[in-house]
Structures are given as C-alpha cells and as structure tokens.
Amino acid sequence: MGTFDWKVIYDNFPFLMKGLLTTFELAVIGITGGLLLGILVGMARLSSNKIIYYPATLFVNFFRSLPLLLVIFWFYFLVPLLAGRPMGDFFSASVAFVIFEASYFAEIIRAGIQSISKEQMQAAYSTGFTYGQTMRYIIIPQALRNMVPSLLTQAVVVFQDTSLAYVIGVKEFLRSASIVDAREMRSLELYAFIGVVYFIFCYSMSKLSKRLEAKKGIAK
Amino acid sequence: MLSYDFKWSILWADPYGSWMLQGIWVTIQLGLICWFIALFLGTLIGTLRVTPWKPFRLFATGYTELFRDIPLLVQLFFWYFAAPRILPHSWEMYLYREIPNSEFWIVVIGLSLYTSSRVAEHIRAGMQSIPDDQYNAALSTGFTQFQTYRYVIIPYAIRLVIPPLTTECLTVFKNTSLAMTVAVLETTFMSQQIEAYTFHGIEATTGACVVYMIITLVVVMIMGLVEKRLAVPGLITRR
Amino acid sequence: MIEIQNVSKWFGNFRVLENVSETIEKGQVVVICGPSGAGKSMLCKCLNGLEPFQEGDIIVDGISLNDPSTNLIKLRQKMGMVFQRFELYPHMKILQNITIAPIKVLKISQEAAEKKALELLERVGIPEQAQKFPGNLSGGQQQRVAIARALAMEPEIMLFDEPTSALDPEMIKEVLDVMIDLAKSGMTMVVVTHEMGFAREVADEIIFMERGKIIERGTDVSFFKNPKSERTKAFLDKILLV
Numbered sequence: 001m002g003t004f005d006w007k008v009i010y011d012n013f014p015f016l017m018k019g020l021l022t023t024f025e026l027a028v029i030g031i032t033g034g035l036l037l038g039i040l041v042g043m044a045r046l047s048s049n050k051i052i053y054y055p056a057t058l059f060v061n062f063f064r065s066l067p068l069l070l071v072i073f074w075f076y077f078l079v080p081l082l083a084g085r086p087m088g089d090f091f092s093a094s095v096a097f098v099i100f101e102a103s104y105f106a107e108i109i110r111a112g113i114q115s116i117s118k119e120q121m122q123a124a125y126s127t128g129f130t131y132g133q134t135m136r137y138i139i140i141p142q143a144l145r146n147m148v149p150s151l152l153t154q155a156v157v158v159f160q161d162t163s164l165a166y167v168i169g170v171k172e173f174l175r176s177a178s179i180v181d182a183r184e185m186r187s188l189e190l191y192a193f194i195g196v197v198y199f200i201f202c203y204s205m206s207k208l209s210k211r212l213e214a215k216k217g218i219a220k
Numbered sequence: 221m222l223s224y225d226f227k228w229s230i231l232w233a234d235p236y237g238s239w240m241l242q243g244i245w246v247t248i249q250l251g252l253i254c255w256f257i258a259l260f261l262g263t264l265i266g267t268l269r270v271t272p273w274k275p276f277r278l279f280a281t282g283y284t285e286l287f288r289d290i291p292l293l294v295q296l297f298f299w300y301f302a303a304p305r306i307l308p309h310s311w312e313m314y315l316y317r318e319i320p321n322s323e324f325w326i327v328v329i330g331l332s333l334y335t336s337s338r339v340a341e342h343i344r345a346g347m348q349s350i351p352d353d354q355y356n357a358a359l360s361t362g363f364t365q366f367q368t369y370r371y372v373i374i375p376y377a378i379r380l381v382i383p384p385l386t387t388e389c390l391t392v393f394k395n396t397s398l399a400m401t402v403a404v405l406e407t408t409f410m411s412q413q414i415e416a417y418t419f420h421g422i423e424a425t426t427g428a429c430v431v432y433m434i435i436t437l438v439v440v441m442i443m444g445l446v447e448k449r450l451a452v453p454g455l456i457t458r459r
Numbered sequence: 460m461i462e463i464q465n466v467s468k469w470f471g472n473f474r475v476l477e478n479v480s481e482t483i484e485k486g487q488v489v490v491i492c493g494p495s496g497a498g499k500s501m502l503c504k505c506l507n508g509l510e511p512f513q514e515g516d517i518i519v520d521g522i523s524l525n526d527p528s529t530n531l532i533k534l535r536q537k538m539g540m541v542f543q544r545f546e547l548y549p550h551m552k553i554l555q556n557i558t559i560a561p562i563k564v565l566k567i568s569q570e571a572a573e574k575k576a577l578e579l580l581e582r583v584g585i586p587e588q589a590q591k592f593p594g595n596l597s598g599g600q601q602q603r604v605a606i607a608r609a610l611a612m613e614p615e616i617m618l619f620d621e622p623t624s625a626l627d628p629e630m631i632k633e634v635l636d637v638m639i640d641l642a643k644s645g646m647t648m649v650v651v652t653h654e655m656g657f658a659r660e661v662a663d664e665i666i667f668m669e670r671g672k673i674i675e676r677g678t679d680v681s682f683f684k685n686p687k688s689e690r691t692k693a694f695l696d697k698i699l700l701v
Binding site: 062065066067068069070073074076077078081156160161162163164166167174177178181187188190191192194195198199201202203206 | 285286288289290291292293294295297298301302303305306390394395396397398400401408411412415421422425426428429432433436437
C-alpha cells in the first residue's frame with residue numbers, strides 16, 4: 001500500500017494549477033455562452049410562432065437526450081470540418097459546451113417565466129400594459145428572481161462538466177492530474193487532491209445558492 | 221469546408237456492426253444495474269435525510285453533498301485508479317486478475333454511488349412535500365416510525381417523484397458513456413473505436429447519438445407506463 | 460355603457476358561457492352571483508378582453524370588442540380590474556405597484572403619479588403602507604392596494620372578480636367598505652361575489668348565473684324577496700343562512 005506522499009502535489013503544483021485555470025476558462029465560456037444562447041432558445045420555446053417554437057424545441061430535446069461526452073466527440077469531428085481547418089481541442093470543447101449547456105439553461109429560463117401565474121399577466125394587462133411592458137416590468141423581473149438558484153446550480157454543473165473535455169485532450173484540471181499520475185504513479189494523492197478542490201468549489205457555490213434561495217423567500 | 225466523404229455503411233459493416241451491438245448491450249446492462257442499485261440506496265439515504273434522528277440526517281447529508289460536489293469523471297477515476305491502491309496488495313492483484321471485467325464493476329460502484337446521491341435528493345424533496353399531518357395521522361393510529369415510513373410515507377413519495385426520477389434514469393444511461401474513459405466497452409467507446417479504425421468520426425459518433433436517443437425514448441415510454449400504473453386519482457404527480 | 464350581446468364561449472365540449480346578454484348603464488352597480496363554475500369569472504374577464512369569446516359581441520362605451528381595429532390595450536385603460544388573489548406585483552413596493560401603470564402607460568410624471576397614489580392609499584385607508592412590500596401586508600390590505608392600483612388609471616368602469624373570496628372573514632369588511640364607498644361615489648361596477656350583504660346595500664341589479672347561463676336578474680328587492688326561479692331560491696337558501 002505504501003505511505004501517503006503529498007510531495008507529488010507540491011512538486012507539480014504549478015502544472016496542476018494551470019490545469020485548474022483551463023478548467024475555469026472553459027467553465028466561464030460554457031456558462032456565459034450557454035446562458036446567452038439559452039435565453040434566446042428559452043424565449044423561443046415560449047413563442048406562439050411555430051417557425052420559432054419547433055426548431056427551439058427540437059434543439060432542446062435533441063441535446064438533452066445525448067451524453068455530453070458524445071456531444072464533445074461530435075463537435076471534435078464536426079468543428080474542423082465546418083471551419084475548413086483544425087481549430088484545436090479547446091475551441092471544439094468550448095463550442096460543444098456552449099451549445100450543450102444552452103439546452104439546459106433554456107429549460108430553466110422557460111420554466112422560470114412560465115412559473116409566473118397567468119393572473120399576474122392579466123393584472124398587468126388590466127391596467128393597460130402591452131405584452132412588451134408586461135414582460136419587461138412584471139414577468140421577467142419576477143422570473144429572474146425565481147431562476148437564480150437553478151441557474152447557479154446549472155453553473156456548478158457546467159463547472160463539473162468541464163472535466164469531460166479530458167477525452168479530447170484538453171489540459172484541464174483532471175487531465176493534468178492524470179498526466180502527473182502517469183508519470184509519478186501516485187494516484188491516490190492526486191485524485192484525492194483534485195476531488196477535494198472540486199468539492200470545495202462546488203460545495204461553496206451550492207451553499208451560496210441555498211442562501212440566496214432563503215433570502216429570496218423573505219424579500220418576497 | 222473540408223472535403224469529406226460520408227460513409228454511413230461503417231455502422232453496420234462487419235465487424236463494426238457487431239462492435240456497436242456489443243457496446244449497446246454493455247450500455248444497457250450498465251445502465252440498468254446502476255439504476256436499480258441507485259434507486260434502492262437512494263431511497264434509503266433520502267429517507268434518512270428526513271428522519272427525526274440527527275446522526276442519520278447528518279450522515280445522509282454528508283453522503284449526498286460528497287457525491288454531488290465532485291465531477292462524476294473524477295469519481296470514476298478515483299475508484300478505478302486510486303481506490304485499489306488503498307487495498308492490500310494481494311487484494312489489488314485479485315481484483316485485476318481474477319475478476320473478469322473488473323473495470324465494468326468498478327464503474328458500477330462509482331456510478332451507482334453517484335446516482336444514488338441524486339436519487340436521494342429527489343426522494344428527500346418528495347418526502348418533504350408530503351404534509352406533516354400524513355405522518356401524524358399514521359402515528360396516531362399506533363404505527364411505529366418504521367411502519368409509517370414503509371406503509372404511508374414512502375409509497376406516497378414514490379408517486380410524487382416519478383417525473384424527476386425519470387430524468388435521473390435518463391441521466392444514468394447518459395452517464396454510462398463516461399465508462400469509456402476506463403476502458404469499458406460500451407456504446408461511446410465502440411463508436412470511437414470504429415472511428416480509430418475507419419477515420420469516419422462523424423458517422424460513428426452520429427450512430428452512437430441515435431442509440432442514446434432511442435434509449436431515451438424507450439425510458440420515457442416505460443416510465444410513463446409506470447406512472448400510469450401507480451397513479452392515484454387526485455394525487456398530482458406532475459406539476 | 461356595457462352591452463353584452465349573446466356572448467358564448469366554449470372549450471371543446473365544455474360550454475362556459477351560453478348566450479349571455481345584459482346591459483349595464485353608467486353608474487350602475489351590477490352584482491353577479493351563482494355557484495362555482497357558473498362562468499361568472501369568465502364573463503368578467505371577457506368584458507375587458509382578457510379572455511376571448513367565440514360568439515356574440517361586447518360593446519363598451521360604443522367600442523366593439525370583436526372589431527379587429529379595436530385597441531384593446533387602450534380600452535383596458537378605461538376599465539380597472541380587481542382579482543380574487545389580489546395579484547399585486549411582489550417584487551415592487553406598494554407605492555410602485557400603484558404608480559407603475561400611470562407612469563408607463565399614461566406617461567404622467569413620477570411626482571404626479573406618487574402624489575395620486577398616496578391620495579388613493581388614503582382613500583382606501585392605508586397610506587402608511589406605501590413603502591412596504593406586498594408580502595408584508597395582510598390579505599385585506601393587499602386587496603385594498605389592488606383597488607387603489609386599479610383606480611390609479613382613472614377608469615370609468617371597475618370590474619371585481621370575487622374580491623373577498625380569498626380573504627379571512629375578519630378582513631372582508633374592510634374591503635367591502637371601500638367598495639361600497641366607491642359605489643356610492645357613482646362608479647360603474649361589475650362585481651362577481653357571494654357577499655349578499657354588499658349586494659343588498661349597493662347593487663342596482665343582481666344577476667344569478669348557473670352553468671354559463673343567466674338564470675335570473677332583478678333589483679335587490681325583487682331578487683331576494685321574490686326570486687322567480689327554483690334554482691335561484693335553492694341557491695339563496697344555501698348561502699343566506701339568516
């Protein structure tokens with residue numbers, strides 16, 4: 001069994017941290033891109049215009065029925081084909097994340113807006129508001145408040161999902177650890193270490209989300 | 221656009237076709253085994269989360285947070301690479317040499333534990349949405365705590381949580397794809413294997429996509445039937 | 460002022476409103492009562508175009524709701540509505556709940572809107588709540604704010620959809636007092652309610668509806684003392700325990 005040797009982490013710390021940075025970069029891209037695209041698609045899912053509604057619904061159902069790992073592979077092959085030249089694994093992974101996570105953000109947004117009761121809309125209409133004014137002053141502010149916990153949870157999911165970029169060689173946190181492991185054969189220390197780092201980050205985010213949810217309950 | 225010559229026949233040509241079928245079978249087995257273990261464990265842990273006894277609750281909360289806040293892939297790597305190191309050397313050798321498909325069973329451990337923590341969350345949420353008075357009513361007829369949970373609370377909660385559990389079942393099947401990273405020969409692994417041999421990545425990956433979409437449809441259909449069978453008039457299971 | 464002409468509405472096989480006709484004059488207070496599912500709320504929501512209807516027409520102040528060129532949004536400025544569950548905007552303070560529509564729709568200035576809002580809050584009896592959030596107010600207070608919010612648009616007609624049904628018994632009176640006050644000041648009102656005390660005090664006409672049809676109508680005296688239909692009698696027996 002051998003003794004624990006934490007030196008391996010100390011020695012390779014810069015390399016591991018570089019991997020962590022890549023993880024954060026990928027996560028930020030995935031979250032912002034996914035959220036923006038998700039807002040568009042989510043609103044499209046609420047449209048009564050069939051030309052807007054059906055493609056958006058297809059998009060969401062398609063990506064939500066597939067494993068992210070497969071989608072990463074798919075874009076890994078597809079992106080250079082469409083671009084006409086190799087674009088690098090980080091770029092392909094980013095595209096995959098933005099599109100994949102957007103389908104999840106879209107559902108959160110759609111559900112958030114639909115959770116506002118029809119009567120709230122009717123109350124706004126009854127004072128002479130247009131559809132646009134109703135959405136802008138009444139529905140969307142309330143929906144956003146309701147959505148924040150779910151959006152935060154999904155952001156944590158995106159952060160965890162970045163580890164899947166491992167399979168196409170992106171040197172994010174997990175892959176960095178496995179590279180060191182291949183060389184130093186200290187699997188226990190390495191995977192325990194990255195496990196702890198991921199845990200600290202995700203746990204604090206989820207606690208923050210719970211605190212926000214509780215605060216929202218009082219302010220309402 | 222790079223010129224690309226689509227060759228869809230690789231999906232069913234010999235031997236690629238049989239590789240795919242093998243992979244699909246492994247995916248189905250892995251998914252079903254992990255799902256049922258997770259269902260059992262998750263119901264147990266989820267119930268512990270809402271019992272009146274603090275140590276049980278703390279344990280269950282810790283369990284859930286641990287598995288939820290670490291990426292699944294990292295967990296699988298831990299079970300596959302790191303955990304065997306803790307075992308005494310002879311056990312480790314036994315694991316690798318004597319047990320066939322040890323990587324399959326290691327993934328079963330990792331994926332089941334992960335999924336069980338998610339199932340536990342759903343069960344907990346379902347139980348907490350059952351009015352307190354149901355519990356009080358049962359106790360007032362002389363049931364013990366255990367009987368209350370077994371005959372009243374758990375059956376009620378199961379019906380409430382069928383929609384989120386359907387999502388979770390789909391997630392399990394999708395998560396089986398991660399097993400490819402530790403050399404389990406399931407669908408995704410096979411699709412990339414085909415790609416390695418034929419260089420037709422898009423066709424191979426698309427084929428695997430179709431497999432998962434079919435699995436999704438089948439699961440949704442089956443869970444829909446289960447929901448109908450278990451449905452109780454007046455109890456709203458779907459928002 | 461409002462003419463309802465042979466209005467029918469249905470969802471598939473379920474007929475919500477069946478050939479409903481009625482005329483409401485300016486300054487009249489009309490009370491609509493009846494068992495649940497009678498279509499009373501639906502009729503109320505049809506009057507300001509919140510719910511569409513398949514047959515018939517509703518003419519408000521000479522403007523037909525069916526006419527495609529009718530600007531429903533402008534029409535709704537003339538009609539205020541109060542809902543069963545108050546429907547205050549939970550993310551805005553009380554004052555803003557009342558001022559937001561006048562500012563955004565009538566384009567009056569913030570100061571003018573706030574001044575008016577405080578006057579209305581005085582009128583409904585709770586000026587001190589202006590800076591609170593709806594969540595901090597009781598049901599009765601919220602409903603009075605809802606009435607103030609509707610009045611802020613200076614409507615000619617006020618619609619009330621079961622305004623006291625969601626209130627605790629001890630809060631019903633404060634809301635009814637505001638409504639009675641409003642009625643006595645000459646407002647045209649259509650009120651869907653079970654509160655027969657209110658009806659007896661200020662209603663000019665009482666309509667009894669069941670299953671989408673108007674079964675009986677009358678002034679307060681004739682309605683309560685000599686109901687013509689058996690159904691009306693049975694209904695009144697059930698709800699008037701005195």
